[in-house]
Amino acid sequence: MRFDLISIFPKYFDALGLSLMGKAVDSGHVDIGIHDLRDWTTDRHRTVDDTPYGGGAGMVMRADVWGRAIDAVLRAEGRRVLAIPTPSGRVLTQQRVRSLIDADQIVFACGRYEGIDARVAEHYGQTDIEVFEYSIGDYVLNGGEAAALVLVEAVARLRDGFMSNPESLVEESFEGNVLEYPAYTRPPVWESLRVPEVLTGGNHAEIAIWRRQRALERTARRRPDLIPTIEPGTLSTLDREVLAAHGWVAGADSKWKRVTIRPARIDEAAALSELAATTFPDACPPEVGPEAQAEHIAQNLNERAVRQWIESDNHRVLVADIEGSLMAYTMIVLYADGEYPDDVPEKHIAPAPTYVSKCYTSADYRGSGLSGAIFEAALVDAVPHSHGTQFVLGTNRANRRARDFYRRHGFKKSGRRVFWVGDVRNEDVVMIRPISEIANA
Numbered sequence: 125m126r127f128d129l130i131s132i133f134p135k136y137f138d139a140l141g142l143s144l145m146g147k148a149v150d151s152g153h154v155d156i157g158i159h160d161l162r163d164w165t166t167d168r169h170r171t172v173d174d175t176p177y178g179g180g181a182g183m184v185m186r187a188d189v190w191g192r193a194i195d196a197v198l199r200a201e202g203r204r205v206l207a208i209p210t211p212s213g214r215v216l217t218q219q220r221v222r223s224l225i226d227a228d229q230i231v232f233a234c235g236r237y238e239g240i241d242a243r244v245a246e247h248y249g250q251t252d253i254e255v256f257e258y259s260i261g262d263y264v265l266n267g268g269e270a271a272a273l274v275l276v277e278a279v280a281r282l283r284d285g286f287m288s289n290p291e292s293l294v295e296e297s298f299e300g301n302v303l304e305y306p307a308y309t310r311p312p313v314w315e316s317l318r319v320p321e322v323l324t325g326g327n328h329a330e331i332a333i334w335r336r337q338r339a340l341e342r343t344a345r346r347r348p349d350l351i352p353t354i355e356p357g358t359l360s361t362l363d364r365e366v367l368a369a370h371g372w373v374a375g376a377d378s379k380w381k382r383v384t385i386r387p388a389r390i391d392e393a394a395a396l397s398e399l400a401a402t403t404f405p406d407a408c409p410p411e412v413g414p415e416a417q418a419e420h421i422a423q424n425l426n427e428r429a430v431r432q433w434i435e436s437d438n439h440r441v442l443v444a445d446i447e448g449s450l451m452a453y454t455m456i457v458l459y460a461d462g463e464y465p466d467d468v469p470e471k472h473i474a475p476a477p478t479y480v481s482k483c484y485t486s487a488d489y490r491g492s493g494l495s496g497a498i499f500e501a502a503l504v505d506a507v508p509h510s511h512g513t514q515f516v517l518g519t520n521r522a523n524r525r526a527r528d529f530y531r532r533h534g535f536k537k538s539g540r541r542v543f544w545v546g547d548v549r550n551e552d553v554v555m556i557r558p559i560s561e562i563a564n565a
């Protein structure tokens with residue numbers, strides 16, 4: 125690949141002789157030509173600019189001088205690109221950089237002053253040369269040279285033979301439109317800051333998960349504009365849970381939406397009762413028929429019952445609000461010492477359980493990570509209000525999906541219970557998780 129850089133300050137490009145770039149030039153992986161624009165002037169003063177037509181401040185660089193310079197350095201064939209750095213170009217992205225990796229020649233026209241006469245880009249745009257006007261960010265530099273260095277380095281490092289360790293290209297920021305995870309090296313403690321324990325534990329699967337979570341978290345916090353560019357289908361369940369916990373979900377329509385997970389408000393009792401009624405049947409096994417379901421919903425999930433949960437001091441109710449609609453909820457009951465849920469045999473659990481009574485998500489958001497995010501949020505929310513040492517829940521024995529979900533969230537089976545829906549007897553498993561796991565995290 126050949127880069128030709130034309131500027132009135134050719135010495136600016138001395139930096140290209142350094143570091144990996146210098147090595148790539150020495151080894152012949154890239155070939156660089158640096159040219160002084162003034163070599164194509166025709167007057168005694170070597171003039172490259174003139175006053176703008178129509179008036180205004182500053183000077184504009186002349187099309188005729190640029191035309192002679194560009195024609196002189198352009199090769200006769202191959203994929204040729206004329207790159208023009210300008211603050212009014214489209215902003216450079218890793219994707220746009222990647223679009224240039226198989227060019228045979230990139231000629232850079234580095235303007236100064238108020239820029240280059242617009243006819244230069246227009247003229248070459250009418251030929252078989254690709255014109256690539258780009259900005260390196262929403263700020264103004266004195267000229268295009270720094271921006272040219274940026275693009276030369278960004279393109280060259282993607283070419284075979286440039287990096288000694290091409291694997292580092294795979295994980296870095298912007299590949300997959302996700303920022304890079306934070307990196308650490310020795311010493312293990314610096315300024316009382318300790319390297320995250322998981323990185324020194326040697327469990328590679330755990331490390332990969334931890335890094336992926338941090339990368340997604342960073343992206344959601346620092347570059348929320350990147351989230352809508354991520355294809356939801358490329359994400360794992362865990363990835364989706366992390367993004368949902370940071371305010372982003374893609375439902376059945378695969379469109380990214382903002383989600384807020386927060387305590388339910390009293391004025392939401394009717395909406396929440398409706399969500400509870402529509403989601404309850406999804407979790408019922410086939411032997412719980414429509415009548416038993418309807419009876420359970422009418423008795424336990426009516427608006428009055430839901431209002432009581434929200435008002436009560438020993439219940440915690442969280443909802444997931446997506447653009448003003450409730451799409452998931454959790455309900456936790458905080459038992460005091462000596463109290464137990466009616467339907468959980470005391471022998472399976474420690475005193476004063478924090479009982480996860482409900483965790484339901486609208487079918488539109490199944491698999492979106494929303495359930496995992498609201499469930500974890502509910503556990504964190506309940507910790508300071510808990511009286512005992514255990515989270516406890518019961519789930520239908522046949523509901524594999526639910527059991528796998530709770531297992532992934534740190535719950536282990538501790539026994540069985542019977543759960544009545546209407547007059548249908550259900551065999552449930554009781555699962556527990558130590559509260560200390562959340563409190564110490």
Ligand code: ADE
Nearest residue numbers: 209210211259260265271
């Ligand atoms: N020339 C001056 N400012 C610039 C910017 N932000 N990007 C590219 N070229 C420039």
